[in-house]
Amino acid sequence: MNKTVILLGLLAGGLYSAACLAEQSTRPESLTLSNFQFGPENRWAFSHLREVLPTVNIEHDSDRVLVLERSKTAVNDFSILFQGRRQTIDEIVQSQFVDGLLVLKDGDIVFEQYYGHLTETRPHLMNSVSKSVVGLLAGKLAGDGVIDLSKPVSHYVPALAKSGWGPDALRKLLDMKDGSDYTEDYPDFTTTFRIQDCAVGWTKADYCPKNGPRGGYEFFPTIGRNEAKLDKFSYRSGSTDVLGWVLEEATGQPLAELISIHIWKPMGAEFDAFITVDESGFVLADHGMSSTLRDLGRVGLLVLNKGVALGQQVVPADFIEDIHAQPGDPTWPYASTDELEPYYRSFWWGKGNDERALSGSGIHGQTVVVAPESGIVIAMYSTWPRADGDNTKQYWGQNDELMDAVVAKFR
Numbered sequence: 001m002n003k004t005v006i007l008l009g010l011l012a013g014g015l016y017s018a019a020c021l022a023e024q025s026t027r028p029e030s031l032t033l034s035n036f037q038f039g040p041e042n043r044w045a046f047s048h049l050r051e052v053l054p055t056v057n058i059e060h061d062s063d064r065v066l067v068l069e070r071s072k073t074a075v076n077d078f079s080i081l082f083q084g085r086r087q088t089i090d091e092i093v094q095s096q097f098v099d100g101l102l103v104l105k106d107g108d109i110v111f112e113q114y115y116g117h118l119t120e121t122r123p124h125l126m127n128s129v130s131k132s133v134v135g136l137l138a139g140k141l142a143g144d145g146v147i148d149l150s151k152p153v154s155h156y157v158p159a160l161a162k163s164g165w166g167p168d169a170l171r172k173l174l175d176m177k178d179g180s181d182y183t184e185d186y187p188d189f190t191t192t193f194r195i196q197d198c199a200v201g202w203t204k205a206d207y208c209p210k211n212g213p214r215g216g217y218e219f220f221p222t223i224g225r226n227e228a229k230l231d232k233f234s235y236r237s238g239s240t241d242v243l244g245w246v247l248e249e250a251t252g253q254p255l256a257e258l259i260s261i262h263i264w265k266p267m268g269a270e271f272d273a274f275i276t277v278d279e280s281g282f283v284l285a286d287h288g289m290s291s292t293l294r295d296l297g298r299v300g301l302l303v304l305n306k307g308v309a310l311g312q313q314v315v316p317a318d319f320i321e322d323i324h325a326q327p328g329d330p331t332w333p334y335a336s337t338d339e340l341e342p343y344y345r346s347f348w349w350g351k352g353n354d355e356r357a358l359s360g361s362g363i364h365g366q367t368v369v370v371a372p373e374s375g376i377v378i379a380m381y382s383t384w385p386r387a388d389g390d391n392t393k394q395y396w397g398q399n400d401e402l403m404d405a406v407v408a409k410f411r
Contacts, residue, residue: 304377307320
């Protein structure tokens with residue numbers, strides 16, 4: 001299966017490169033495998049990832065597309081109160097490094113604009129919004145009885161039995177409350193997340209260990225256990241990759257194929273997506289997907305509509321409702337306010353507000369927001385210079401403020 005995945009990835013990458021030779025002249029001369037994730041090179045790279053890394057395709061169904069109509073109330077620009085003053089969206093786009101912004105109200109487009117190198121038909125790197133797609137896939141397969149979320153990782157992947165994830169139930173991984181000793185601190189290039197990039201071929205930076213594991217199948221079994229982390233939420237991307245491995249073993253199918261069959265095609269995607277794959281055939285479930293902005297919006301609509309798309313129950317409604325219905329996490333590790341009760345469930349962030357809002361979020365500014373009470377979905381792609389901001393400020397809080405302001409504008 002792994003050799004097939006690699007072959008398909010190389011074929012898809014080759015076809016894509018041949019189709020866009022006319023654009024290759026715009027490739028930054030300074031771009032390397034070690035800097036493509038960071039500004040300014042990421043502005044180009046995130047919209048041309050198939051020219052940077054090997055990928056495998058996630059097919060859509062051209063006969064089953066959820067058409068997004070432009071609302072009669074759609075606008076081409078707007079202004080909102082942001083960072084203490086009223087600003088136009090064009091001003092905000094410049095300061096926040098936005099590549100594309102789509103706002104859907106009751107399923108129709110009320111705002112859609114593209115910036116930088118992004119276009120309506122071009123996929124953009126999702127980063128960790130990929131996790132939220134994998135969470136929906138897990139919900140679908142659990143609903144079909146293919147996996148049991150109460151069973152441990154070792155039941156499905158014996159190779160991980162002695163790893164930090166081995167004894168934990170799949171539900172623990174989905175909520176990032178497992179006992180793995182996976183660490184993730186973006187400015188610290190010694191944490192597990194950054195060393196993982198070395199193993200899966202996302203970087204050849206100087207900090208990569210010599211003779212380290214090559215490929216995800218070698219890397220993840222090396223991660224140890226920390227019982228102190230069990231049952232407490234802490235963000236660890238590797239848990240998504242391990243779950244992706246579990247889904248492949250449980251079904252005997254590649255992850256890209258599973259996403260295509262169970263999510264991408266039935267939700268009515270307009271374009272193929274793709275996901276990166278390393279030299280061992282390991283697909284990067286936690287931050288490797290790319291899609292068009294509109295298809296990211298369709299992911300949000302799938303959640304907004306309780307798992308239904310084009311009249312079909314794609315993801316079980318009770319799985320979606322469970323994500324919405326969680327109480328606030330009493331051990332929440334991040335700053336919050338008294339009005340909110342935040343939590344994390346099934347690879348989705350719960351805001352814990354009156355909107356019952358959920359979001360998928362990725363480093364460098366990738367976002368999909370679902371605001372059920374207002375009937376709003378927001379999809380946004382960005383290229384922050386660093387994973388979490390720049391040298392003077394963090395972007396996470398600003399991004400949250402921006403999404404709240406956009407919901408308020410269009411509700």
